[in-house]
Amino acid sequence: MADHNSYLRVNTTGEIPVSAFVPLSNLIAKHINPIPSIIYRLFQSVIDARTATHALFQQIVATKPDLEIEKSNVSHRCFIDALTEAFKALGGEEWASASKSETSNPDEEGLDEVSFTNKFSTLGIDRPSDGEEGEDVVEGESNSRPMRPAKNSTAKEKKGKRRKKAKGKTPAVKEANFDGIPLESYRIIEDENGFITDYLMAVYSLVKEWIELRHYVQGLWREVSYGGLNSAMIKQTESAIFVNFPGHESYETVMKTITRGDPEKAQGSFHMALHRMGPGAEAAEKVQEVDIDIKEHFLIHAYWDLLDFILDFQKTRSGKPTKRMLSEIRDWDPNFDLQRATKEQRIKWRRAYTINWLYDLVNVFSSIVVQRNTLKGQNWVLETVDWSVNGPWNQHRRLFGSNELAGDITSFAMQKEGTDVRQKILPHHVFQIQCIVDSLAVSRGWSVNSLKGHILNPPARGFRPRRDVDLFMDRQNERVGHGYCNAVDVLTQFFEKDAMMHGNPNRHQQQSELLKDFMDDFVNWLGESKYMYGLQTIPPSRFSNTNANGLWEYSPFLCGVGLVEALELAYGMNFLVWDRIPEPMCLIHLHNMLVQKGYIRQPIGLYATLQDLFPTAFFANGKVPISDFNGAFHAVVNETGSRRATFQRRGLNRTAARTAVDIHGLLDTNANRFFKQKSLLRIYHQAEWVPERIPDEDVSPVSALGMLRIGQTKKVVDPMTGKRVLEDTALIRRARSDGMSDETMIQMASLLQDRGTNQPLPEALLALLPEGYNTSPAPENKRGKGVFGGRELLDLLKLDIINDIFGERPLSSLNYVWVTARFMLLFHQIEDELKRLRNPSWVCAYEKEAVMMREKRASLTALALTGEDEECMRVIAEAFQSPRTGFMEHIYWEDLKSAAETRIKQSDSHLLASRGNQRLTRELDEKASDASG
Incomplete structure (x- = not known):
């Protein structure tokens, strides 16, 4: 019984x-x-x-x-x-x-x-648990020394053992409850080998992924394409692979597992083969097969260099290399001829660069705490300081771009001598170090290929890692209307004049202080740092003999990710400013009315494009008015000015101020009244660069990610029509509201997922595309319908990133501060002429009505939008066109115009069927013909 x-x-x-x-x-x-x-x-x-x-x-x-x-x-x-x-x-x-x-x-x-x-999501791979690690030991793992080739060693590694399970009574049938058993359990x-087998599979998958992604990222550096997705895919792969292997996430364990604890002996065990499928052939023919260079392609060199740096730094924690290390890295030459060097010499050169660069990185990142101890007599215990991006010191800017990596590496290096940090060094740490090193090596003509080995070319002619950062900053004010620094100086002067006109010296004080503090952070820590001029009590740069700014000058990677963060923050800061001043809203409504009424025959590029890009910010429900312009102006103000909406914003502002750990948290567009649209870079940052975490509400239906999501949406049969339609989701509803039919979405998604790299969209489908859709060819999908992973996913998402930074819709590359200054200048032109004419609308808003005089420009706008003052409308229309201003006038990059023109000329004629490209062509024509403002 x-x-x-x-x-x-x-x-x-x-x-x-x-x-x-x-x-x-x-x-x-x-x-x-x-x-x-x-x-x-x-x-x-x-x-x-x-x-x-x-x-x-x-x-x-x-x-x-x-x-x-x-x-x-x-x-x-x-x-x-x-x-x-x-x-x-x-x-x-x-x-x-x-x-x-x-x-x-x-x-x-x-x-x-x-x-x-x-x-x-609950494991916290970025912040290792403070609890004890698991008892499982993967075969080949030891706790005594770093993973190095065994030399004359006869000691055997311990065999892996499974954790014993406690015995317990099985509940009776009537007591069984399945509600608490998640599906993944x-x-x-x-048998006892099962755990090891599964872990071997996981490790093999991870190593295969990073080999593939490393090759991809090297290709990006060859294209000089900067993006933040590089390390994200490795972290995402870690997340998926190691969820069932707690305690075995470290790079050391991964490498010991796949190499059986000895990279030297593992050499020759892994191969890379090239196959060719001939016409009519049933099987692929092997063309070439080579042994994989284990140390190179498994990132072992990068790991050893990182680990040796940490161990050396721990010995003194002074920020200076030990004498033994100094003898190895002191003579690093940035102009070393890699083409004529041997393989061993190139690896030695790369190692010296890596360790020198890491010393500069940690010294800069830790400087705020070290100086508190030395200059102010404070007593911060270095090994217990929270260096993470969520820690208290993150409010003090020392770096743009790689703050998370810098925090982790600094935390490892600041531990007491002899502290074993190997189990805390994760694969994504090593992968990022490899990316950093590769970015310089590729710019110097050296890349690594699984089949071809070391590929050597002459260094890139004229390439400077800081090129795009310098264009963004324009510290010397060489390109009026483009650089960020000069834009802030000009705008704050306009703010002072506006404050005087309104008789309120504090009118723009908060915005001006924010912009100036923000610019100071850029000046001090983006592309250059105070470190290059010498910081008291901090050792000088390890690159002082060649360039004291070597942290940036010798790192295309840091310049790239630093610029990405700067573009994201500049966008968010500008929307915070726009939300507090009336000029952007006023001018877009005035421009629209004058175009609709024929006072401006051809829409002006800057204002028309802003209206197209941010319709929901400028107009109630995003509907552009064609009549009752004054009513439309008040509608958008009233829509966001209700008592309920005001309290909601105040609550969001208080929450952001209370929970924010840095400027990213403070620049939450959700707390804005009008300008809530997030930039693409902001969306990815909030999702920690994991595309799956981006909610549908933040995905544009006409983006590559939007098309991918639409293609993955379940198709159902409409009971009324019997046709196949897409399941009702937030993304699908928004696409339909933008004028896209289910049939169009299904066709577009199918083409995106199935077509090869050179297949254009058909003419009939292009005519149905909504404005702004990027018609660039999608990456070839080799994993099957609807399945994108690894480099295919990165290639797909790169379409959106390039479009946002350097494409047909470069939202993140518009210098909004200069645009704001132009808004202020335009209003000055309008006001000066109306004042000269003693225009009745101007007199009413600026001199007569006390209530109107509180917000003079908003009041003038409301009066003009009634359409009753002919003189006022003609003056405003003339000011808009003196001179006409194109969207491209204030892009950070000086070569965006020529690059965009080249892309259009080289593309097939079907590209011009996209209204987004038509608008771009119009902008380029205007920029060429109009005088610069």
């Missing part, structure tokens, strides 16, 4: 032994018909992945026998066989045969019937 009751007890653990696979599958097949296609696909995917991994490790032991791997392979083969038998029992072979002869649509088969969640129980 006891055995019978035990048999009836319900499985509340979610664990299924391999031996139960086939019987359980037979039972399911007997009672469930049909089996959902997604189940077959999951089985097929798992079997294929495990079969590939099994084959890989069979290849390894074939060349270098290893009893442990052989034992694990036997166990793994049995597991794969059990999966295959279960697949057959469920009818998988029949399904596979049928699927080959039929064209199936995944999204019609209920892909969202099975939902998987990721527990990693359902798992298969393997």
Whole structure:
């Protein structure tokens, strides 16, 4: 009876032994018909992945026998066989045969019937837990020394052991409760080799991903394309892979696992092959196969350099290398001829650069605390300081761009001598270091390829890592109307004049102080730093012999990510200013009225483009008025000026001020009254550069990510029409409101996901595109319909990033501060002429009506929008066109115009069918013909 009751007890653990696979599958097949296609696909995917991994490790032991791997392979083969038998029992072979002869649509088969969640969000990979690490020890892991090639060592590594589970009573059937068992807890129980096999698969997947992404990022540097996605994909891969392997996330453990603890012995175990598929061939022909350089492609050199730097810094924590280290890195030459150097000399040159650069990075990042201790007599304990981006010191700017990495590396380096930090160094740390090093090496003509090895070319002619940062800043005011620094100086002067006109010296004080403080941070810590001029008690730059600003001058990566952060913050700061002054709203409404009434025959580029880009900011419900212009002006003001909306904004402002740890938190556009639209860079920053975390509400339907999301939306049948339509989601609703039909969205998404790199959109579909859609070719998708990962996903999202920074809709590249100064100048022109004419509207708003005089320009705008003052409208129209101003007048980059023109000329004629490109062409024509303001 006891055995019978035990048999009836319900499985509340979610664990299924391999031996139960086939019987359980037979039972399911007997009672469930049909089996959902997604189940077959999951089985097929798992079997294929495990079969590939099994084959890989069979290849390894074939060349270098290893009893442990052989034992694990036997166990793994049995597991794969059990999966295959279960697949057959469920009818998988029949399904596979049928699927080959039929064209199936995944999204019609209920892909969202099975939902998987990721527990990693609670794991905190960026901030390692303070608790004890797990008891599991992966084979090859030791706690005594860094991972180095074994020399004359006979010691054997300890075998991995599984954690023992506590025994407990199984609950009776009536006590069973499945509500608390999350789906991801359902798992298969393997033998003692199962854990190791799964971890080997995870490690292999991660290493394969970063090899691929490293090659991709090197390509980006060759294109001189700066973006923030570089390290994000590795962190995302870590998240997905290591959720089930707590305690085994470190780079050290990953490398010891895949190299069996010895990179020297592992050399020759991994290969890269090039295959070619000829016309009519049934199988691919192997053209070339080479051994992978383990140390190079597994990032071992970068790891050793990082670890050696940390250990050396810990010895004195003075910011100065030890004598032994100094003898190795002191003579680094930025102009070293890499083409004529041997492989060993190049690696030595790279190592010296890495360690010198890391010394500068940590010295700059830690300077605020070190100086408090030395100059102010404070006693901060360096090893316990919170250096993270969420820590208290983050409010003091020392760097733009790589603050998270700098905080982590500083935290490791500031520990007491001998502190073992190897388990805290994660793969994404090493990958970012590799990206930093590669960015310089590629600019010097050196890149690394899996098949070709070291590729050497002459250094890029005329390339300067700071080129684009200097264009953004324009510290010497060489390009009037473009640089950020001069724009702030000009605008604050306009603010002073406006304050005098309103008789209120404090009218713009807060905005002016914010802009000046913001600019000071840029001047001191973006592209250049106070470090280059020498900071008291901080050791001088390690690059002082060649360039004291070497932290920036020798790092294209830092310049790139620093500029990305600066563009994001500049956009947010400007919207904060715009939300507090009336001029932007007034001028857009005035321009629209004058165009609609014919006073301005051709829309003026700057104002027309701003109106197109931010319709919901300037107009109620985003609807551009064609009549009742005064009513439309008051409608948008009243829409955001209600008592409820005011209290909501105040609550958001208080929350932002209370919870913000840096300027990013304070520049929350959600707390704005009018200008709430986030920049693309802001959206990605808030999502920590993980695309899946971006909510649909923040995704533009006409972006590459929007099209990808639309393509992944489930398709259903409309019961009224019988046609296929997209399931109702926030993104789909917004796309429909923009004028996109379901048929158009389905076609566009399908083309985006399936077409090759050189396939343009068809003419018939282009005519249906909404304004601003980027018609650039999408990256080739090699993973199947709707599936993008790794470099394919980066290639897809790069379309949006380039479009935002350097494309047809460069929202993040517009110098909004200069635009604001132009707004102020335009109002001065209008006011001067109306004052000279003693125009009745001007007299009423500026001299007669006390209530109107509180906000003179808003009052003048309201009077003009009634359309009753002919003289006023003609004066304003003339001022708008004296001179006409194009959107491109105030772009940070001096070569954006020529680059955009080149792209249009080189593209097929179908590109001009996009209204977004038509507007760009109009802007370029205006810029060429109009005099500069």
